[in-house]
Amino acid sequence: MTNRPEPISKDERKGRIERLPAAMQGAGADAVLLGSTTSLAYFTRLVWHQSxxxxxxxxxxxxxxxxxxxxxxVTSSMPCCKAEGVRQQRFV
Known part of the structure; x- marks a missing residue:
């Protein structure tokens, strides 16, 4: 029998998004585009295959x-994890 890891909590996911702007500023980036990669899943919990x-x-x-x-x-499956540092969350 294998032990399953604990699911990532909503607070952990929020923390990831909240820490990202500081990392962006440190790298001199104004924005980060997360495509259909593991980074998208890491920050938003959205898993989508590339197409x-x-x-x-x-x-x-x-x-x-x-x-x-x-x-x-597609849009109905989008996660809604509102981070404290994020003033605006929208879909386009």
Missing amino acids: ERLVGALVTTDSLTYIAPSMKT
């Missing part, structure tokens, strides 16, 4: 914008 359609997130120092095709099945 010809971009699904991802654009993170700036004060906003988190999810990018997805205009398909109900």
Whole structure:
């Protein structure tokens, strides 16, 4: 029998997003584009396979914008993890 790891908590996920702007500023970046990669899952819990359609997130120092095709099945599966440092969260 194997022991399963604890699921990542909502607070841990929020903390990841809250720490990202400081790392961006330290690197001189104004924004980070997270495509359909493990980074997208790490920061947002959104897991999506790469395809010809971009699904991802654009993170700036004060906003988190999810990018997805205009398909109900895609946008309805987007996580809604509002981080304290993020003033704006939207879908495009």
